Amino acid sequence: MGHVARKRFGQHFLTDKVIIDGIIDAIAPGEQQSMVEIGPGLGAMTLPLLQRLPASSQPLTVIELDRDLAARMRKRGDVTVVESDVLKVDFAALAAERGRKLRVVGNLPYNISSPILFHLLGFVDHVVDQTFMLQKEVVDRMAAGPGGKEYGRLSVMLQWRYEVEALFDVPPEAFDPPPRVDSAIVRMTPRSAPPKLDEALFSEMVQSAFSQRRKLLRHSLGRWLEARGFQGQFDLQRRAEEVPVEEFVALAQSL
Numbered sequence: 001m002g003h004v005a006r007k008r009f010g011q012h013f014l015t016d017k018v019i020i021d022g023i024i025d026a027i028a029p030g031e032q033q034s035m036v037e038i039g040p041g042l043g044a045m046t047l048p049l050l051q052r053l054p055a056s057s058q059p060l061t062v063i064e065l066d067r068d069l070a071a072r073m074r075k076r077g078d079v080t081v082v083e084s085d086v087l088k089v090d091f092a093a094l095a096a097e098r099g100r101k102l103r104v105v106g107n108l109p110y111n112i113s114s115p116i117l118f119h120l121l122g123f124v125d126h127v128v129d130q131t132f133m134l135q136k137e138v139v140d141r142m143a144a145g146p147g148g149k150e151y152g153r154l155s156v157m158l159q160w161r162y163e164v165e166a167l168f169d170v171p172p173e174a175f176d177p178p179p180r181v182d183s184a185i186v187r188m189t190p191r192s193a194p195p196k197l198d199e200a201l202f203s204e205m206v207q208s209a210f211s212q213r214r215k216l217l218r219h220s221l222g223r224w225l226e227a228r229g230f231q232g233q234f235d236l237q238r239r240a241e242e243v244p245v246e247e248f249v250a251l252a253q254s255l
Contacts, residue, residue: 014044014107014133016174021048023185026167027105027131029053034098036061038086038106038116038132040073045107050078058098063089063106086116091123101126107133110179114138114154124161130188131167139166139184151241153210157203159245160195162188195249202252209240209248217243228255 014020023045029035029052040046040062050060061080064070070083082089095102104127108116113134120130134142142158143166144150158164167185172178208224209217218236225234232254234247 013041013176014170014174015176016170019170019174020044022168023131023133024048024052026185026187027103029057029103031056032100033128034058034061034095034100034102036063036091036094036102036104038063038104038108040064040079041069041107043073043076045105046073046079049105058100061094087112087119091120092126095123095126101128103128104130105132110135110138110181117142117154117158121157121161124190127190129190130162131185132188133170133183133185135179136169136182136184139186142166142186142188146242146244148241152213153206156206156210156245156248158188160191160202160249162190164188195253197249197252198255201255202249205252205255206248209243213240215239230255 031054059080062073063082063086065085070081073079073081140150141154143164144155165187170183209221212220222236234251
């Protein structure tokens with residue numbers, strides 16, 4: 001292979017061609033698009049993407065932290081390499097530089113997947129869609145509806161702004177080295193007309209609601225609302241996991 005996977009970067013290289021083809025089919029690269037891949041690794045998805053991107057599309061941009069892998073990508077000459085921690089990348093600047101919104105894809109490092117998702121949430125207005133490989137447990141949480149143990153802060157914070165669709169699962173043996181968990185592919189499409197609210201306040205409110213999952217909301221969110229002088233009506237005699245995204249949004253708007 002010529003490169004040893006580095007544990008500190010959470011590297012697991014996708015090798016199953018059938019799975020790779022399925023991911024590229026799900027992404028469906030098209031005309032006049034600006035594609036950005038996070039963590040290209042050894043190019044398992046990069047090369048098929050390049051083969052499927054029409055000539056009218058802009059050059060594929062890859063974001064790679066590992067300097068050896070970044071250097072390896074630069075030698076290709078047909079991709080734009082951003083050697084950086086993805087959490088420091090300004091996706092708005094990338095979109096402005098290209099003059100169009102971005103399609104973001106990648107096999108995200110599982111050890112920092114949630115921080116990456118929240119980082120990208122800050123640039124949602126500059127994105128067409130996002131298609132990622134993640135730990136299956138994380139995808140289940142992202143796409144979960146109210147009433148189950150998977151439904152939580154991540155579900156609410158993403159679903160108020162994206163349509164989240166779990167596409168298909170990926171077994172450990174599709175990677176080298178195999179991870180100890182199952183993986184899954186998820187598509188995130190920004191909502192065209194998201195509800196207007198104070199995002200910082202919404203985030204704080206949702207975090208408070210899920211801070212004591214096993215207790216009724218009056219013990220967590222109730223105290224948070226009381227501290228802000230909330231005089232409206234909201235059923236606090238239930239757990240956070242029972243509250244639909246739309247009700248959290250409406251509460252935030254009323255504040």
